Amino acid sequence: xxxxxxxxxxxxxxxxxxxxxxxxxxxxxxxxxxxxxxxxxxxxxxxxxxxxxxxxxxxxxxxxxxxxxxxxxxxxxxxxxxxxxxxxxxxxxxxxxxxxxxxxxxxxxxxxxxxxxxxxxxxxxxxxxxxxxxxxxxxxxxxxxxxxxxxxxxxxxxxxxxxxxxxxxxxxxxxxxxxxxxxxxxxxxxxxxxxxxxxxxxxxxxxxx
Numbered sequence: 001x002x003x004x005x006x007x008x009x010x011x012x013x014x015x016x017x018x019x020x021x022x023x024x025x026x027x028x029x030x031x032x033x034x035x036x037x038x039x040x041x042x043x044x045x046x047x048x049x050x051x052x053x054x055x056x057x058x059x060x061x062x063x064x065x066x067x068x069x070x071x072x073x074x075x076x077x078x079x080x081x082x083x084x085x086x087x088x089x090x091x092x093x094x095x096x097x098x099x100x101x102x103x104x105x106x107x108x109x110x111x112x113x114x115x116x117x118x119x120x121x122x123x124x125x126x127x128x129x130x131x132x133x134x135x136x137x138x139x140x141x142x143x144x145x146x147x148x149x150x151x152x153x154x155x156x157x158x159x160x161x162x163x164x165x166x167x168x169x170x171x172x173x174x175x176x177x178x179x180x181x182x183x184x185x186x187x188x189x190x191x192x193x194x195x196x197x198x199x200x201x202x203x204x205x206x207x208x209x
Contacts, residue, residue, distance in 0.1 A: 003037070007053050012133050014059060014067045017049040046106050061109055062128075062136035065093045068104055069113045072097040073125045073137040076114075076151060079144035082128075086171050096121060096139070096147055114151045120192040124185070142186050149202055150194050157198035163205035178206050 006023045007015070017034075020043075024030035034051075037043035044052045046068055052059055062074050062082070072095040074082075081090040092110035098121045104111040124143025128136050139147055148171070149155060157163050167173050183203050190196055190203075 011053045011055050012059060014046055014064055015051045015053065020051065044107055047104055060130040060134040061093050062130055063134050064108065065095050065111050066137050068111055069097060069102050072113055073139055075139035075144045075147045079139045083141050085141055085173055085177055116150060117194065120189060123189045142181050146186060146189065146193065146199055149198050157201045160201055160205045163201045167205065175209050179209050181206050183207050
């Protein structure tokens with residue numbers, strides 16, 4: 001049976017190297033076959049030991065991001081854009097992790113992982129359906145906003161006026177969308193978060209809209 005037929009049930013998700021080896025067990029040199037499939041552009045290498053099958057229905061980049069570097073969840077501009085909270089379309093995928101920060105680039109895009117502390121990391125994460133059979137761990141809108149404040153170098157928000165500038169000039173967010181943010185829940189995360197003063201001024205600004 002051809003590799004094209006054998007691999008069909010794995011095409012919806014990234015494929016680990018060991019799975020490929022098991023599918024290619026009839027080959028004397030399975031690693032050579034893997035390299036050949038990559039050269040033929042039938043197989044896409046995401047990083048060493050992780051691949052996707054090149055088809056008309058590739059896994060979603062947000063789903064790939066979760067698996068490319070674990071544990072992680074999609075956040076900041078990637079999540080804010082997904083929710084329609086910022087006008088820009090985002091082409092790279094930014095995620096949070098509590099491990100060492102990392103960056104990966106492959107033919108499907110750029111994937112960035114930013115380290116944040118625990119236990120703050122674990123708050124405000126949900127499983128989102130991207131399309132049929134494709135899911136991603138992603139920050140809630142509130143957590144993505146807080147992550148953006150925390151991880152933006154040089155941003156210190158010392159007043160509500162500064163917070164307004166950050167929200168409406170830098171990020172160009174809509175105040176009606178911000179009004180539905182669950183600021184009560186955001187406040188429960190403050191104890192464990194970096195940049196507490198900056199986050200508190202953002203929360204107060206949202207509450208006063």
